[in-house]
Amino acid sequence: EVQLVESGGGLVQPGGSLRLSCAASGFTFSSYWMHWVRQAPGKGLVWVSRINSDGSSTSYADSVKGRFTISRDNAKNTLYLQMNSLRAEDTAVYYCATQTLGIRCLDYWGQGTLVTVSS
Amino acid sequence: EIVMTQSPATLSVSPGERATLSCRASQSVSSNLAWYQQKPGQAPRLLIYGASTRATGIPARFSGSGSGTEFTLTISSLQSEDFAVYYCQQYNNWPPKLTFGGGTKVEIK
Numbered sequence: 418e419v420q421l422v423e424s425g426g427g428l429v430q431p432g433g434s435l436r437l438s439c440a441a442s443g444f445t446f447s448s449y450w451m452h453w454v455r456q457a458p459g460k461g462l463v464w465v466s467r468i469n470s471d472g473s474s475t476s477y478a479d480s481v482k483g484r485f486t487i488s489r490d491n492a493k494n495t496l497y498l499q500m501n502s503l504r505a506e507d508t509a510v511y512y513c514a515t516q517t518l519g520i521r522c523l524d525y526w527g528q529g530t531l532v533t534v535s536s
Numbered sequence: 537e538i539v540m541t542q543s544p545a546t547l548s549v550s551p552g553e554r555a556t557l558s559c560r561a562s563q564s565v566s567s568n569l570a571w572y573q574q575k576p577g578q579a580p581r582l583l584i585y586g587a588s589t590r591a592t593g594i595p596a597r598f599s600g601s602g603s604g605t606e607f608t609l610t611i612s613s614l615q616s617e618d619f620a621v622y623y624c625q626q627y628n629n630w631p632p633k634l635t636f637g638g639g640t641k642v643e644i645k
Contacts, residue, residue: 521627
């Protein structure tokens with residue numbers, strides 16, 4: 418069974434940093450692209466970032482480019498999102514997700530971790 | 537940037553009735569379109585990809601159609617468990633940046 422379990426969320430002050438983790442199991446993690454998607458309270462889904470299978474290529478939404486860094490450790494089956502210079506508008510549930518179908522739609526999702534940016 | 541627009545924002549439907557949800561892309565995305573269902577407090581679930589292919593385990597009452605810029609998700613006979621928010625998502629562009637629509641909430645009439 419595919420499982421994605423996010424952790425690392427919490428309350429952080431504006432300008433602060435946080436690192437999210439996503440532990441993967443039940444599939445060959447090193448073979449697939451991974452993504453982060455966020456959802457502000459009561460709002461829709463917003464794609465944040467993606468990384469290819471070996472970590473050599475990444476993409477970011479314009480709203481987080483230069484502040485967030487996606488990475489992965491295939492030996493530990495873990496995906497990361499380093500978030501710096503956090504703003505109130507970054508407050509959201511952050512989901513990790515994967516695309517195992519060979520196309521860029523997200524067939525497995527974690528349960529999400531809440532990040533709250535507030536003073 | 538490709539913008540995805542969903543309509544209506546809210547759809548009120550009685551159980552057993554048909555629901556038709558629309559998604560429009562600001563430029564052609566070919567058939568690179570997916571649909572997701574999200575219930576309160578849960579992660580999204582993939583329903584449809586390639587505009588019309590049901591994901592594993594998705595009931596046949598869910599169907600997708602369209603290509604280019606106009607897409608439709610149809611739920612043929614709404615069940616109680618289908619009341620949720622539905623999102624479309626394109627995956628046509630390169631470099632790969634996914635874009636979601638704003639969502640359609642299907643509520644009980």
